[in-house]
Amino acid sequence: MSAASPAIASPVIAPPSALRRRARAIARRVRELTSIGHALLSTGHPYMAHIVPMRRCNLSCTYCNEYDEVSDPVPLPEMLRRIDHLARLGTSVITISGGEPLLHPELDAIIARIRHHGCIAGMITNGYLLMPERIHRLNRAGLDHLQISIDNVQPDEVSKKSLKVLDKKLQMLAEHAIFHVNINSVVGGGIQHPEDALTIARRALELGLTSTIGIIHDGDGQLKPIGDKEYSIFSQVRALSKRSYSRFNHFQQAIAEGRPNDWRCRAGARYIYICENGLVHYCSQQRGWPGVPLAEYSSADVRREFLTSKTCAPHCTISCVHQVSYIDHWRGPQTSQISPGMPQGGAQDLVNIHLS
DSSP states (O other): OOOOOOOOOOOOOOOOOHHHHHHHHHHHHHHHHHHHHHHHHOOSSOSEEEEEEEOBOSOOOTTOOSOBSSOOOOOHHHHHHHHHHHHHHTOSEEEEEESOGGGSTTHHHHHHHHHHTTOEEEEEEOOTTOOHHHHHHHHHHTOOEEEEEEOBSSOOSSOOOBHHHHHHHHHHHHHHOOSEEEEEEEEETTOSOTTHHHHHHHHHHHTTOEEEEEEEEESSSOOOOOOHHHHHHHHHHHTSOTTOSOOOOHHHHHHHHTOOOOOOOOBTTTEEEEOTTSEEESSTTSTTSEEEEGGGOOHHHHHHHHTEEETTGGGOOOHHHHHHHGGGTTSOOOOEEEOOOOSSSOTTOEEEEEEO
């Protein structure tokens, strides 16, 4: 009887040194400050773009209208062309989203192309596919920022993005990532236990990560104030510590209280959203406007949209668009107006609002 084959042990992956983490953090901060300075000096380029290499997702959270279950990944040569076009426009920050971007088989090359152009590289993921080896590949590719939204402590019918499932992934990130990691928790909408957001935020900070709090609203364009319990949790998470990535501003406070905001939305100019078909949209919730192929988008389009008021702005729930637009809140009065529709999504959808 032959002897059994010895088990093959998994290779041990050493975590990065504290010196390497510190050096990367300092270099990242310098690049971020430089990009903000460039944005203050010139209004003729996008500051941030979200780009989708993969619409398919391995989860099916009931509030999400940004995924499907069938799409193929965008071919790498096409993704590289799109990154090159964003660089041509002068984009400072390129964030990869989805769907679930980690399903793309050549994601590392996409991130490396972003960094090749000197842009800041970010990613939004559900975190399910992260392992130490995968995190180290993201390190080598040059990823700067990663965000995971965790919706509850225990998985339920609304969302499987739970702390119970993802805590091991957070520990891996804390040990192995040299990029910045933010954990977004949520209240409102279909979230059954709003107190979970506080548990999630505390766990993120305990691991040395940063934390934000988001609000899920009905996607009918009408802001509704969250309940007293949700508002209390919302306030507690934002006040946790100086290490929290959340910062106070009037836009976020108005969202929490269900009030409209008065601001100049620069979507289509300072912020653009590139879908899997390579079209430029105002944001994930206004897909179809302007709906121009990225390859044809020009500085003239950026200048036009910079001066175009969007009628959806007072009830906007997309905080990243507001924060990017805030760079120019003091200049560039908008002289034309457009009323975007909702070609995808609709009144029954729920919107996850990231308040960072």
